[in-house]
Amino acid sequence: MAYKWGMAVDLDRCTGCEACVIACGAENNIPTVGPTEAARGRAMPWIRVERYWEGEFPDVRLKFRPVLCQQCDNAPCEPVCPTYASHHTEDGLNAQVYNRCIGTRYCANACPYTVRFFNFFNPTWDKPLHLQLNPDVSVREVGVAEKCTFCVQRINAAKTEARADGTNIKDGDLQTACAQSCPARAIVFGDLNDPDSEVSRLSRSPRGSLLLEEVGTKPKVTYLSRQSQA
Amino acid sequence: MSQTVDPITDDLLRPVLRTSPRFWLTVAVLGLIVAAGAGAWIYQLYYGFGVTGIRWPIFWAVYVTNFVFWIGISHAGTLISAILRLMDAEWRRPVTRCAEAITVFALMIGGMFPIIHLGRPWHFFWLIPYPNQRGLWPNFRSPLVWDFLAITTYLIGSVLFLALPMIPDFALLRDRTTGWRRRVYGTLALGWRGTTIEWQRLETAMSIMAVVILPVAVSVHTIVSFDFSMAPVPMWHSTIFGPYFVAGAIFSGVAALILAMALLRRFLELGAYLRPLHFENLGKLLLLMSLVWSYFVFSERLTIWYGNDPAEMAVFRTTQEGSFAPLYWTMVVCNFIVPFALLAPKRTRTTISGCVAASVAVLVGMWLERFLIIVPSLGHKHLPYSWATYRPQPVEIVITIATFAAMTLFYVLFAKFVPIISIWELKVGRQPAPAAVDLDVRPEAMGVRR
Numbered sequence: 001m002a003y004k005w006g007m008a009v010d011l012d013r014c015t016g017c018e019a020c021v022i023a024c025g026a027e028n029n030i031p032t033v034g035p036t037e038a039a040r041g042r043a044m045p046w047i048r049v050e051r052y053w054e055g056e057f058p059d060v061r062l063k064f065r066p067v068l069c070q071q072c073d074n075a076p077c078e079p080v081c082p083t084y085a086s087h088h089t090e091d092g093l094n095a096q097v098y099n100r101c102i103g104t105r106y107c108a109n110a111c112p113y114t115v116r117f118f119n120f121f122n123p124t125w126d127k128p129l130h131l132q133l134n135p136d137v138s139v140r141e142v143g144v145a146e147k148c149t150f151c152v153q154r155i156n157a158a159k160t161e162a163r164a165d166g167t168n169i170k171d172g173d174l175q176t177a178c179a180q181s182c183p184a185r186a187i188v189f190g191d192l193n194d195p196d197s198e199v200s201r202l203s204r205s206p207r208g209s210l211l212l213e214e215v216g217t218k219p220k221v222t223y224l225s226r227q228s229q230a
Numbered sequence: 231m232s233q234t235v236d237p238i239t240d241d242l243l244r245p246v247l248r249t250s251p252r253f254w255l256t257v258a259v260l261g262l263i264v265a266a267g268a269g270a271w272i273y274q275l276y277y278g279f280g281v282t283g284i285r286w287p288i289f290w291a292v293y294v295t296n297f298v299f300w301i302g303i304s305h306a307g308t309l310i311s312a313i314l315r316l317m318d319a320e321w322r323r324p325v326t327r328c329a330e331a332i333t334v335f336a337l338m339i340g341g342m343f344p345i346i347h348l349g350r351p352w353h354f355f356w357l358i359p360y361p362n363q364r365g366l367w368p369n370f371r372s373p374l375v376w377d378f379l380a381i382t383t384y385l386i387g388s389v390l391f392l393a394l395p396m397i398p399d400f401a402l403l404r405d406r407t408t409g410w411r412r413r414v415y416g417t418l419a420l421g422w423r424g425t426t427i428e429w430q431r432l433e434t435a436m437s438i439m440a441v442v443i444l445p446v447a448v449s450v451h452t453i454v455s456f457d458f459s460m461a462p463v464p465m466w467h468s469t470i471f472g473p474y475f476v477a478g479a480i481f482s483g484v485a486a487l488i489l490a491m492a493l494l495r496r497f498l499e500l501g502a503y504l505r506p507l508h509f510e511n512l513g514k515l516l517l518l519m520s521l522v523w524s525y526f527v528f529s530e531r532l533t534i535w536y537g538n539d540p541a542e543m544a545v546f547r548t549t550q551e552g553s554f555a556p557l558y559w560t561m562v563v564c565n566f567i568v569p570f571a572l573l574a575p576k577r578t579r580t581t582i583s584g585c586v587a588a589s590v591a592v593l594v595g596m597w598l599e600r601f602l603i604i605v606p607s608l609g610h611k612h613l614p615y616s617w618a619t620y621r622p623q624p625v626e627i628v629i630t631i632a633t634f635a636a637m638t639l640f641y642v643l644f645a646k647f648v649p650i651i652s653i654w655e656l657k658v659g660r661q662p663a664p665a666a667v668d669l670d671v672r673p674e675a676m677g678v679r680r
Contacts, residue, residue, distance in 0.1 A: 037280065040280075040285055041285025041286040041287075041288075041618055042280060042285060042286070043286070044286075048615075050613065050615040051615075052614075052615070067613065067615070076461060076462050079369070079371040079372060079460075080371075080372050080373065080374070080460065080461060081369055081372055082356075082357050082368050082369050082372040082374040082375045082378075083356045083357070083368060083369060084366075084368075084369045100356070100366075101349070101350070102348050102349065102350050102351075102353040102354065102356055102357070103279075103348050103349015103350045104344075104347075104348060104349075104374055105284075105289035105290065105349065106372070106374060106457075106461070108286075108287065108289045109287075109289050109290055109461055109463060109608055110461035110462065110463065112462055112463075112611060112612045112613075113612075113613065114286065114287040114611055114613060114616040117286060118279070118284075118286070118289060118349060119278075119279075119349070120278055120279045120280030120284075121277075121278040121279075121280045122278065141350075142278045142279065142349070142350075143278075143279060143348070143349025143350035144349055144350065145349070212612050212613075215462050215612065216462075217462075
């Protein structure tokens with residue numbers, strides 16, 4: 001059976017600690033651009049924690065929302081790419097083929113979630129971060145677009161292992177870096193085609209909603225709304 | 231060199247056959263600016279795209295503005311010239327070639343920008359559907375591929391449209407020059423002898439091209455607008471964009487044509503040929519396009535305001551009253567108020583300076599219009615967390631200025647190489663009947679010596 005990878009993010013659990021952001025950067029060889037370039041909009045956080053305030057001071061309520069590629073089933077980034085660098089895989093992922101990307105940045109404009117990033121420079125890492133690159137993930141050269149892959153290197157490794165054992169990937173065997181590192185377990189990753197998986201169960205929750213559902217992108221990340229009043 | 235056959239021939243060949251020091255000075259200055267632009271691009275390639283002002287999430291800015299602007303300017307020529315030819319407007323005769331040349335050069339400049347703006351321009355040919363070993367094709371669903379096909383078609387079409395009526399003038403030049411110039415013009419004249427059957431074939435070919443080029447021109451700017459309207463970006467995703475962009479393109483194109491004609495008239499002493507009548511007629515067209523453009527902008531803005539979609543209203547507010555408001559209202563003044571004030575009253579419309587002033591305002595306003603379509607929308611997409619603003623950096627400014635210099639340089643060189651007013655068409659216009667083309671144009675009447 002084909003997989004359909006999805007995610008559920010419980011906004012009630014998210015503390016905004018940004019451990020997911022750090023874990024993602026380490027897992028996926030995301031270059032550090034430094035404070036100056038980051039202030040100029042050149043940072044590439046594949047996952048970010050958006051902070052919003054509601055209400056007037058002093059009755060302010062702080063909200064966090066981790067935003068990453070929603071791996072849309074109807075992804076606006078895919079049809080606009082002139083070279084098929086941005087395309088849909090059999091598992092329903094929005095893949096980015098770095099070698100095929102010529103850097104039109106059209107995908108990044110079309111994405112309503114602004115979760116696509118552009119390499120403004122060749123990648124660099126502050127020492128000693130250059131010693132911890134993940135050998136399973138290619139680094140991207142200047143001029144190409146990149147984005148969250150749902151840790152596709154882990155997915156492919158798990159699929160290979162499961163195929164060797166003649167089984168399917170079991171729920172919980174596979175986690176993305178962000179889900180793995182979330183101390184509050186706010187992020188749950190898994191197969192939406194498996195009705196018994198935790199992510200399927202959470203996606204059916206009455207608290208669940210899709211980000212910018214009205215744009216019609218059919219995202220595969222479900223946000224569980226916040227219940228607590230704190 | 232040769233005896234005077236006709237003052238028209240002499241007047242119009244003078245800029246080609248005599249070269250003043252002013253010409254070399256102009257070419258040198260413009261060439262230096264173009265070289266600075268090329269240097270700026272090399273600098274950008276060497277240090278990476280980060281030297282521009284482009285940032286997350288405003289991934290398109292001045293380069294795409296220039297792209298749309300120059301493709302718009304290219305609608306000056308071919309479209310106007312084709313319409314005037316098909317309607318057989320007699321006053322078109324001195325205007326058509328200036329207009330068609332603008333199209334070709336503006337397309338060449340505009341067509342460079344999608345490559346300049348690529349992250350990896352050395353792979354630009356992946357946009358081209360060419361057969362290859364790996365069986366890889368471009369994505370025909372992408373408006374950028376449509377762009378590539380449309381602009382290539384339009385460029386080839388407008389080069390043909392420009393080149394066809396140049397053949398008899400090349401033959402004239404072949405017969406008026408000596409040495410290497412004679413050989414070059416002789417080659418370009420394709421063995422033209424001026425027989426009746428040749429004139430008939432030329433007329434037929436030009437009629438066909440005039441009809442074919444019109445839908446191509448309309449489709450090109452519609453497809454440029456599709457680059458924006460096919461993406462779910464607030465205030466881009468609009469059904470009005472196709473006709474709105476075509477109207478804007480013709481609008482800016484007419485302005486560019488008036489400005490180019492005024493400069494030619496001044497520097498090549500063509501006052502007897504490019505007369506106030508031509509400026510007034512084009513001024514009327516500019517006024518009409520100004521009103522059409524304003525109508526489209528009004529329809530678009532009012533619909534969005536009533537629709538009150540939160541994402542679109544964020545963009546609407548930032549242009550109407552927010553950080554982009556100074557640019558927005560400058561655009562409205564330049565594109566509506568100035569042309570209306572100058573071109574509606576007969577007193578100013580009938581002066582060349584009035585038409586030129588309105589055209590300069592329109593060119594500024596239309597550049598701003600393209601910028602204001604692109605940047606505020608990208609800076610105010612759906613999630614407010616991502617809102618940002620953009621400032622162009624020196625490299626983008628230098629490249630932008632260099633394209634204006636390149637346009638002028640191409641034009642100056644073209645006017646040096648080819649009579650910028652079609653000599654034979656002007657002469658045909660002096661014949662009494664339309665049938666003149668078939669019957670009465672003898673080589674002698676053309677000033678062509680056997």
